[in-house]
Amino acid sequence: MGSWLIWLKIIIILHDLIMAETLNPKEKLLNTANELRWEVGENFHDTLLESIYKNAADITALTVNHDNKGRKYNFDSVVDKVVTSRLLGFPIMFLLLALVFWLTIAGANYPSRFLSFILIDNIHPFLKDLLFFLNSPWWLTGLILDGAYLASAWVVSVMLPPMAIFFPVFTLLEDYGYLPRVAFNMDSLFRKAGAHGKQALTMTMGFGCNAAGVVAARIIDSPRERLIAIITNNFSLCNGRWPTQILIATIFIGGAVSPHLAGFVTAAAVVFVAVLGILFSLIVSWTLSKTALKGEASAFSLELPPYRPPRILQTLYTSLIDRTLIVLWRAVVFALPSGIVIWLVANLTVGGYSIAAYMINWLDPLAFIIGLNGVILLAYIIAIPANEIVIPTILMLTVLVTGNDSAGAGAGVLFEIDSASQTGNLLISSGWTLLTGMNLMLFSLLHNPCSTTIYTIYKETKSLLWTFVSSVLPILIGFVICFLVTLIYRAL
């Protein structure tokens, strides 16, 4: 094998030499380069790297003086030994994660209520009176106020407070230098799954926003591993899904235990779903690297940067501007048209029933098998542009179907109910059970990415096939998992 390759190369070189006379200067130059490459041999790259290292070492020896005397221990390496230790690494990771969620859940409640009081309880009726006073037709008022305005107001009041807490806290951890340690801890798991260790970093980015996580996969050199990172990024619970997790966990999981444990159990349930996402990320990576995207994990170097005290004020500022407001803006931009669509499907009637009612009836049998209901599935179809509006859509559709408008709003009107317990009462009276809650949390983790992420995947992979796989694979897994959970739950 090797010897005929050498002969082939020699023939090519001879051929090139003969041709060289008639070649243009550019090609001549390339031919010279080819010959020389042949002369230097295969270890050219190594020789070059050795030379670079040697030069760097020589310069360092001349210019740098490191005085190690009098230093008993290095603070950074002591901390690193603890947070990346085999025994404590993972527990510390989960504890920190749980702490961040607990802060978010506990802290977001009051500002959320306040915003909803201003935007929905006061401004909304005021605008409604104003439009009424201006003689606006009922459908225009409905479209603009009950559709577009309420959808946006809901998104702002429910999403702004948790994001304003979650992002800065997360960014502080990030600035302190904790994320590379997470990647370090996760690296061996990803390598065993046949994926790139840096996937731990893109996965973490995905906890903020999957589209951002998909873009971040550019840090991975090998196309195979980059593709795996892109396909599995959707298993990171993104920011648009945290509110769903937190609300449903509060109602159905936290509600099932005694009040003084509720906060802790709720946070634990959300962490459980997030960890489940990591697990799926690993399983799917492993499956892909054994089947469609076969290959070995490639090596890379990961630097554990020194811990740096974060500059708190600047971090707060940048995380509020860069992340919170941008994500919020995106949510509002998507919520506006979706609000209109929701209002339309709920108010346009054919033969006495709204379009939404038809679709819900049609989806109900499938939904029953996987322990959800038609309302949830329809909500996920309408809410493809943004995961953020899933919950308001579900509530609105529930009211429409059950005719239960005790919560204070009419059919097809997006609304917010002040407290989680009231939301819970509405859902439970509409036939929701612990199973529905659990499966909704699972389905929220395991379903297609939002349209922005799908578009980003297409832009990054430039492949319709892989975009399709990334979109359909999670929802298939979601159906299977929900189906299995339903089987077990109903058998018990």
Added chain:
Amino acid sequence: MPDNNNCINCPAYNSGNLVKLGINMTDFDYVVALAGNPNTGKSTVFNNLTGLRQHTGNWPGKTVARAEGAFAYNEKKFKIVDLPGTYSLLSTSTDEEIARDFILFGQPDVTVVVIDATRIERNLNMVLQVLEITDKAVLCLNLVDEAKRHNITIDDRALSRELGIPVVPSAARQRVGMPELLNFIFQVAAGEYICKPRRISSDSKSFNTAVDKLVSEIEKEFPGLPNARWVALRLLEGDQKIIDSIKNGELVNLVKNNYYTS
């Protein structure tokens, strides 16, 4: 007013001339590239100069695309490009390619390499590679405060002598060294400071002969090419992108533009 001349020569005076222009990048006179390893504070330097607040994070992958901003200094407008942090310019990952292509084809007037003073040896690998591609560079020796905390002393003058480019010790987070950095960026861009960059030397004889031979060929073919040695190194490694850029004339056009404008 003779007194003023003294002031003008002082970097502290000149930093008063800094106008942060944010993302207003019209009609710039010079292009500055910011390169370096991850976690060295490139984005912090970028933010200091442009007044922008690009999020900085100390883990790789924060800047995967290039970010651009602008500032004015000494009545000249500078466009500054924050490149992805990379450990080398030799591999083929997307982030390294973005960084390398910009330094090579974007032809910045100055490339500022930001390095971590506590990890000089490893960072110099990248510096040496940059110096193969471009002559006009400034070394921003960042995080000197941390180096001091770790009892590391650096002879920045000797470093400058060894590398043949200006070296500015800095602590970008505290904005230490920024006036001096600006001054050197200006001087190198305006051609007031002529760099004599160090080239990678090797002990291997066959390596050196091959490189020298190819360099002379390249220089014969493309007189005025500023980085013939680097092109030779890439050709000897069989870098397809560089081979293509010779074939399709991209590199030749680059040389021509460079040749006639300078």
